[in-house]
Amino acid sequence: MSKILCSVATRGRYFTTLPLVIQAVMNQTRLPDKLIVFDDNDEPKDMREDPLYQNLFYVLSCKKIQWEWLFANKKGQHHIHQMANTMSYDWVWRVDDDAVPEPNVLEVLCSHIADDVGAIGGTVMNPPHLPAVIESSGLIANIEIEPNIQWGLIKEKKQVEHLYCSFLYRAGVHDYNLGLSRVAHREESLFSYGLHQKGYKLFVVPYAVTWHLKQPTGGIRSETNPAMYAHDDQIFKNHVAIADSTIVVLNCGLGDHIVFSKILPKIKNPVVFTCYPEIVEGRSIAEAQQLYGDIDQWNIYKKMDQWKWTGSLQAAFERMYL
Amino acid sequence: MIVIQPFSRALNNGKQNPKNYPYWQELIKLIDEPIVQIGTDGERQLTDDFRTNLSISDLKALIHECRTWIGVDSFFQHFCWSEGKQGIVLWSVSDPLIFGHPENINLLKDRNSLAANQFLWWENTEHNPNHFVKPEEILPHIIHVGSLKSI
Numbered sequence: 317m318s319k320i321l322c323s324v325a326t327r328g329r330y331f332t333t334l335p336l337v338i339q340a341v342m343n344q345t346r347l348p349d350k351l352i353v354f355d356d357n358d359e360p361k362d363m364r365e366d367p368l369y370q371n372l373f374y375v376l377s378c379k380k381i382q383w384e385w386l387f388a389n390k391k392g393q394h395h396i397h398q399m400a401n402t403m404s405y406d407w408v409w410r411v412d413d414d415a416v417p418e419p420n421v422l423e424v425l426c427s428h429i430a431d432d433v434g435a436i437g438g439t440v441m442n443p444p445h446l447p448a449v450i451e452s453s454g455l456i457a458n459i460e461i462e463p464n465i466q467w468g469l470i471k472e473k474k475q476v477e478h479l480y481c482s483f484l485y486r487a488g489v490h491d492y493n494l495g496l497s498r499v500a501h502r503e504e505s506l507f508s509y510g511l512h513q514k515g516y517k518l519f520v521v522p523y524a525v526t527w528h529l530k531q532p533t534g535g536i537r538s539e540t541n542p543a544m545y546a547h548d549d550q551i552f553k554n555h556v557a558i559a560d561s562t563i564v565v566l567n568c569g570l571g572d573h574i575v576f577s578k579i580l581p582k583i584k585n586p587v588v589f590t591c592y593p594e595i596v597e598g599r600s601i602a603e604a605q606q607l608y609g610d611i612d613q614w615n616i617y618k619k620m621d622q623w624k625w626t627g628s629l630q631a632a633f634e635r636m637y638l
Numbered sequence: 639m640i641v642i643q644p645f646s647r648a649l650n651n652g653k654q655n656p657k658n659y660p661y662w663q664e665l666i667k668l669i670d671e672p673i674v675q676i677g678t679d680g681e682r683q684l685t686d687d688f689r690t691n692l693s694i695s696d697l698k699a700l701i702h703e704c705r706t707w708i709g710v711d712s713f714f715q716h717f718c719w720s721e722g723k724q725g726i727v728l729w730s731v732s733d734p735l736i737f738g739h740p741e742n743i744n745l746l747k748d749r750n751s752l753a754a755n756q757f758l759w760w761e762n763t764e765h766n767p768n769h770f771v772k773p774e775e776i777l778p779h780i781i782h783v784g785s786l787k788s789i
Binding site for chain 2: 569570571572574575577578594595617618620621625626627628629
């Protein structure tokens with residue numbers, strides 16, 4: 317059975333919706349193997365000293381759900397999700413600190429796990445909207461012009477290109493973009509779309525409802541600086557603008573470029589950014605950084621380290637780009 | 639004629655790159671044919687014919703002119719592999735199964751010498767002459783090494 321990590325990022329909601337979320341997680345009909353809470357509060361507290369949380373931790377332990385409370389680095393939730401993404405679990409169920417899943421959600425999402433699936437999401441109901449089916453395409457090209465399909469009831473299983481808010485995803489195959497600002501606007505769209513671009517199927521499925529009990533205070537996106545949103549939106553648009561292409565960023569050595577050049581002909585519509593255009597033609601690394609914010613997701617050495625790689629360098633490039 | 643490429647990239651901390659072969663002078667004495675050293679400005683000159691900062695096209699011409707080449711783990715071994723020219727790579731701390739090419743002759747003394755993490759910068763790895771094969775162990779390979787077909 318796949319090992320599942322439930323990841324909750326929290327800020328300013330110790331005594332509002334966070335306890336509800338933890339309770340909902342521990343009451344799932346399919347329990348996660350571990351619950352990890354990333355505490356992004358400016359003044360974090362040791363919740364083991366709080367009677368309410370003492371009881372919640374007690375129940376988690378009784379139900380044999382491992383739990384961990386980590387103090388996050390206050391760089392934004394994309395950094396938090398990336399930590400969860402690389403904790404060596406098979407799947408990560410990301411749950412917002414104000415999104416309360418019904419008891420069957422994880423079980424339903426898990427029932428759609430397959431080798432070619434990258435992520436699965438259900439309904440995320442946003443009060444005061446009443447439950448209704450939303451006939452949206454779920455295509456990335458329509459993200460600005462249609463309501464998100466997850467905002468409504470989902471009639472039947474449907475393949476989409478991006479997911480929102482809370483979903484279950486295959487861990488360790490695609491990175492969160494750490495170049496986004498602290499507000500991490502569009503981080504989940506960008507991340508889930510990246511899974512789609514890597515060839516994994518994304519689905520929205522019925523009978524998995526999460527209630528998004530939005531709070532006027534708190535939240536990991538409590539920043540209001542419009543420049544941050546504009547910055548992140550531009551990075552998102554830059555990705556979507558070349559939807560049918562494979563972005564290649566060769567921020568590595570001359571020899572690495574030579575090895576990479578052998579697999580270049582096999583890559584579908586490559587858009588290449590390179591340090592050595594005399595070996596592999598392309599645009600500059602500085603431009604890649606400007607367009608995509610963070611280019612570490614294409615760092616072949618970091619990836620090989622993450623994969624505990626023992627194969628050849630060429631095979632590592634193939635895994636990254638083919 | 640044999641091309642040698644003795645040194646890997648200089649480290650930012652000024653220490654010797656742990657991939658640099660320590661016995662070049664002894665090895666050169668054992669080779670009974672002309673040798674051309676290639677490298678970059680500032681590297682130690684080991685032969686009379688030392689060509690620095692060659693362009694890609696000049697390098698290409700040179701390796702097709704030579705009988706074979708000897709180098710350390712650096713871009714040059716990838717370049718020659720890409721050009722289908724078989725040579726000898728002298729390994730120490732980096733893993734030839736990851737960074738090498740089976741078409742070359744990869745001489746690694748002992749896999750126990752390999753760095754525990756192959757994917758970090760080499761600044762934190764000490765140079766150790768004991769990690770390399772001795773010149774007399776290389777000589778038989780120099781005699782027999784040939785050309786590959788283009789790949």
